Amino acid sequence: MGQLYFMSGANAGLSKRIDEIKESSRPPELQLVKIVDSSCTECFDINQISSAVQSLNVKITKTDAVEYSSDMAKQLISQLGIKKIPALVFSGETNKPEIASLMSQIGAGVKDGTYYIESIPPYRNLESGSVEGVVTKVTITDASCQTCYDPSLHDQILPGFGISPTNEYTYDRVSAEGKQLIEKYNITKVPTILLSPESRLYPRIVQVWNSVGTIEADGWYVFRDTGQMGNYTDLTTGTVVSE
Template identity: 40%
Template sequence: MEKESSKPSSIPEKKHSTVSSPSHSHDAASVRKHLDVHSPRKQQAVRSETPKHYKGLLISLIVVLAVIVLYNFVVMQSLNKKVSTEVEKAKEAAKPALISVTAIYPADCAVCKDLTTAIQKIKGLNVNVTSSEDMVAGSLDAQALIEKYAIKKLPALVIKGDVDKLAQAGLEKKEDALIFAEPEPPYYDLEQDDVVGDVTATIIKDSSCTKCADLAPLVAQLGRSGIAITETKQIELASSAGQQLVKRYSIKQVPALLFSSDAAAYPIIVGAWPQVGSVENDGTFVLRQQNPPYLELPSRKLVGLVDVVYLTDQSCTECYDVNAHRQILTGFGISFAKEETIDVSTTRGDELVKQYTITKVPTVIISGYLSTYRGFDEVWKNVGSVESDGSYVFRNMEAMRGAAYKDLSTGKIVGVAPPQAQ
C-alpha cells in the first residue's frame, strides 16, 4: 500500500486583529490627556490664566483697604474737629465773664438789707464787671427794669453780659439777664407795697414777780441771729393792753412773748415754732413753752422754783465737791428757791439717808418743779431716781467720771488710788 503523503494539510492562516480591547483604549486616552496637559502649548495657556485670577483678588483687596483708610481719615478728621471745638469752648469758658451789674433799691426802707454781700459774691466768681450802677425804685430806668423782668421784691440785682457763664444758685435767668430777686428779709414787697420781715416783739410781764424769767435776753439773741426785730414792746400784765392780749390769745403763762406776723418771713422761726408755740389766725406768733419760773394764769402761782439739799460727809476729805451738782443744774437753767448743805452725821442728814435709802455720798436731793424744765427728766433717768414724794435723788456715781465718793454701807472711800510704795 502506498503510504499517505506526510505533507501537512493546508490550514488557512489567521490574521491578527488591529481592534484594541476597552482597557487598552482607556489607558491610551489617559496618556494622551497627560501628554496634552504637559505639552508646552497647554502649560502656556494655564500660566496665562493664573495671573488674571490673582489680579482680580488683589484689586478687590486694594479697594477694601482704600475704603478703610478713607473711613479712618474721615473719622479722625471728625474727631479732630470735635476736639478742637471742645478746646475752643473750654478756652472760651475759662475767660472771665464780661458783665454789668445794676442794683435796684426800694425808695423808702431803712431796715431793708443792702446787696453788698451778694455783689461781693458775684465779683468773687470768674467775672469782669465792666459797669456797676445803683438805682432807686420810682425812677424811670428802675421801673423799666422792674417791669421787663417782672421783679417782685427789692432790693434786686440785674446782671447782663455773658450771663450763660454764671449759672449760679440764687440767680434766675430771665430773657437776656440774670436776676437776683430773693433778698433776705427784711425786704420790700412790690405787690404788697410794704416791708416784709420787719418784726415787732411784745413781752407781757409782771414786774412784781422778781423770780420770773426775763425774756428780753431771748429777744436780743434772736435779733443777733439775723431776725430784724425793729421794735420791742414791754406790757404789764395788769394793764388794760396786757389783759386784752391775754384774753385774745388765751395766754396761760407770764412772762409771755409775741411776734408780729412778719416773723413768718424767717425760716428759722417757722421751722422751730410748732415745738414751742402757736401761730394765731391773725398771723401772730405766740410763745407757749416758757422757760420757768413763770406765773400760771389765772391763779398767778409761781412755777419753776426748786429746793436743793446737798448731802455730804465731812469726814471724807477726798470726796468730790458737791457743788459740782449746782453747776450742772444751773446749766439746765434751773432757778433755786432754797439751797442747803446737810452732813450725814447730823440728825437731819441721818433722816434723809434712811428716808431715801442713800448708800453713797456726796449726793443731791432736789424737789419742786423740775418737770417744767424741758429735757431734764430724760437726762435724770440715767443718773438718779424719782421718789414717791416727787424728790429727785442722784445715785449714779459713775456719772461723776471717777470722782471719789464714800460708800456708806462699807465705810470705804471709792475712787481714790492707793498710796504708792516708797
C-alpha cells in the same frame, strides 16, 4: 428798636430778680411785746429769750414791756390763750418762711399769725395765780472725805437743763438733817443732791433723770449716779470709792 425793647425787658427782669434776692436775704422785721409780772422776783428772766432771738437773723423794730394786768396785756392774753407769764409775743413779718422754722426751734406757739412764748419756768400760772417751777436744791456732803467730788459741780450742769435753783440748802451726812434725808430716801452714796418736785416742769431734766437718779414717791429727785461725778463715800461700807 426790637433789640432795645429786649434789653429793656431783660434789665427789668434782672432788676426784679435782684430785688427778690435782696428781699429774701433781708432779716424779717418783728415787733415784740414782753408781758411781765414785776412783782414776781422768782420768775424766769424773759429778757434772756428776747436777747437770743435778736442775736439771730431777725430785726426787732419795736419792743414794748407791759404788766400782765394792763389792758394791752389782757387783750393779748385773751387773744392768744396765754396761761403763763412772763411771755413774749411776736408780730410783724411772721409770714416769712424762716420765721416759722425759728419759732419752732424756740418752742413758740402760734395763733392767727402771731407767735408767743409762755412756758419757761419759773412762771406765774394765770389760772391758779401761783408761781410754779421754783426749784429747791439740797446738797448732802461728807466733810470727812477730802477726796470726794465737789458737789458744786452740779451747779455748772443744771443750767444746761434749764434749772437754776432758787433755794439751796447744804447738810453734812452726819447732821440731823442729813441723816434724816439719807434714811428717808435710802441714800447710799454721798456727796449727792436732791431737787424738789417742781423739777417736773423742766422737760429736759425729766428726760434724763431716770438714767442718773430716782424720782421718789413724794416727787423729789434724788441724784444717785455719784460715780459719774468722781470719788464718793459708800455709806454701806464706809469707804471712799475712787473713780
